[in-house]
Amino acid sequence: MIIKCLMVGLGGFIGSVLRYLISLIPINESFVFPIKTLITNVVGAFVIGIIVSLSFKSIQINENLTLFLKVGLCGGFTTFSTFALESTNLFQNNHIGLSILYIILSVSLSILAVYSAELIMA
DSSP, X not given: OHHHHHHHHHHHHHHHHHHHHHHTSOXXXXXXXXXXHHHHHHHHHXXXXXXXXXXXXXXXXXXXXXXXXXXXXXXXXXXXXXXXXXXXXXXXXXXHHHHHHHHHHHHHHHHXXXXXXXXXXX
8 A cells, every 4th residue: 555655646746747847838928828737638638548548458557557657647747726727717817718718628638638549559
């Protein structure tokens, strides 16, 4: 149990640091649309799709590695809370259309990313 917790924690640390580094990418401050979070969540969805696809294949992935990658890395990398906050902020700042677009793109592209990863790995 301790090893499993350590694997999740280590993966979460790496995923969170990667997420932070993406947040440092310079984008014009007047750019209202939260593109960095959108990209992060879609990439994370794609990666988790690959991990799940590999686990469904005959390839046996060590349980600790799966916890590291799926729960830790992807969990630390993607950020539903930031997505929710940015959606709310857009709405509260009268960017209602952008808020709706962001929500639709985030959900649909993330689902498409998981599906695409599964197709690629099939």
